[in-house]
Amino acid sequence: MTGLALAVALARAGVLVTVIEQNEGMEQRGTGLGVDRSLLSAVTGVDATRSARIRALPVVRSFRETSTWRAIYTWLREVARETGSIRMHEGLRVDEVTQNATSAQVRGDAFEFGADVVVGADGYRSVVRRVVDPYNPVARYGGFVIWRGLVKEEWIAGVSGTLRGGRLPYADATRLVAYAVPGSDGNVTPGYRQITYAWYDGSRTEWLRKNGFLRGDEILASIAPEAISASLRDELRHLASTRWESPERDVLVAALDHNVVFGTPLTEFLPTRLGNGRIAVIGDAAHVASPMVGAGLVYGLLDCIALGRAVTAAGGTMGAAGVTALRAYEAERLEESRAHVQESLDASAELLQSITAI
Ligand SMILES: Cc1cc2nc3c(=O)[nH]c(=O)nc-3n(C[C@H](O)[C@H](O)[C@H](O)COP(=O)(O)OP(=O)(O)OC[C@H]3O[C@@H](n4cnc5c(N)ncnc54)[C@H](O)[C@@H]3O)c2cc1C
Numbered sequence: 235m236t237g238l239a240l241a242v243a244l245a246r247a248g249v250l251v252t253v254i255e256q257n258e259g260m261e262q263r264g265t266g267l268g269v270d271r272s273l274l275s276a277v278t279g280v281d282a283t284r285s286a287r288i289r290a291l292p293v294v295r296s297f298r299e300t301s302t303w304r305a306i307y308t309w310l311r312e313v314a315r316e317t318g319s320i321r322m323h324e325g326l327r328v329d330e331v332t333q334n335a336t337s338a339q340v341r342g343d344a345f346e347f348g349a350d351v352v353v354g355a356d357g358y359r360s361v362v363r364r365v366v367d368p369y370n371p372v373a374r375y376g377g378f379v380i381w382r383g384l385v386k387e388e389w390i391a392g393v394s395g396t397l398r399g400g401r402l403p404y405a406d407a408t409r410l411v412a413y414a415v416p417g418s419d420g421n422v423t424p425g426y427r428q429i430t431y432a433w434y435d436g437s438r439t440e441w442l443r444k445n446g447f448l449r450g451d452e453i454l455a456s457i458a459p460e461a462i463s464a465s466l467r468d469e470l471r472h473l474a475s476t477r478w479e480s481p482e483r484d485v486l487v488a489a490l491d492h493n494v495v496f497g498t499p500l501t502e503f504l505p506t507r508l509g510n511g512r513i514a515v516i517g518d519a520a521h522v523a524s525p526m527v528g529a530g531l532v533y534g535l536l537d538c539i540a541l542g543r544a545v546t547a548a549g550g551t552m553g554a555a556g557v558t559a560l561r562a563y564e565a566e567r568l569e570e571s572r573a574h575v576q577e578s579l580d581a582s583a584e585l586l587q588s589i590t591a592i
Pocket of ligand 1: 235236237254255256257266267268269326327328329355356357358359360361380382432498516517518519525528529530531532533534
């Protein structure tokens with residue numbers, strides 16, 4: 235999402251942008267999240283609240299607006315498609331990024347691109363970050379698995395009550411956040427929406443190690459639904475049923491019954507730099523905070539605004555102005571990003587401590 239948003243912002247500033255994405259289409263899994271449509275509009279220059287050539291981004295309104303990863307990604311892809319001077323290459327995984335005095339290079343299996351600058355928006359396991367900060371390249375495991383899923387409201391039709399989420403002082407059921415988001419077709423009518431949830435589970439560290447998801451304190455992969463065995467599923471179902479009341483309990487059990495649960499081990503990354511010469515990182519590649527402190531996407535979009543502004547201010551072509559712009563971007567964003575991640579590290583430590591103190 236951050237990469238597409240930046241591509242649009244830079245293209246609108248007159249830069250020719252090449253986007254390289256390892257997945258094709260909608261391969262990536264995602265659930266729901268809070269979204270700031272005015273910020274999205276400010277970054278892209280396209281009003282996300284009104285349908286015109288591109289349909290407005292569907293949201294469910296409560297104390298904030300919420301949407302789904304799929305809806306936001308679809309919206310951004312349409313905006314990118316409508317914006318000239320963006321070349322999209324999907325299904326290419328970047329393995330290596332290098333630079334010399336005049337250009338930067340991106341390589342993968344049987345492909346190579348050259349550019350004036352390279353910006354990595356490649357998420358928490360960023361390859362680009364290794365070049366930006368070789369001494370601090372890895373996002374660290376934060377002590378929790380977050381079990382996630384999207385539950386269609388029709389699966390829990392007849393269940394009444396208001397979602398409260400909340401936090402319970404059990405080692406295996408520390409915190410649950412659940413709220414409504416648009417349906418998979420963008421429908422925001424109650425009954426046709428989806429419920430997204432994030433269940434923080436602080437009791438799976440050994441399981442992660444044993445099953446190859448965690449090496450040292452580096453997370454190697456997310457936990458796909460297929461990796462959740464029948465016995466783990468039963469255990470989670472039992473915990474969900476005993477720890478929570480309806481309607482949260484029904485949401486969790488429906489997700490398990492429909493086999494849509496996946497796990498995201500919590501990672502956090504405190505940056506010491508955001509750029510190195512012709513190479514920079516933005517979004518989760520640059521700074522990763524727990525969803526507990528929220529606003530991960532917001533911080534990525536703020537990176538896009540800062541970088542877009544820095545490119546415009548530096549003037550000239552990216553070849554001449556790019557390095558100056560990346561330096562200005564780092565100067566503007568580093569401290570705020572660090573403060574956000576530090577807040578996350580403190581919140582995770584506090585939550586973990588409350589578990590061990592039981
Ligand atoms: C449970 C949960 C709830 C959240 N709730 C909120 C919320 O309410 N509000 C909010 O603002 N944020 C929220 N966030 C955070 C938000 O989802 C992230 O900050 C955001 O998705 C990061 O986007 P990104 O584009 O920087 O990285 P990613 O979404 O990780 O995207 C990285 C992209 O790079 C591609 N890629 C990776 N490596 C390579 C490679 N080597 N070659 C080519 N392509 C590659 C990936 O396929 C992917 O498309 C939440 C996160 C979680 C887990």
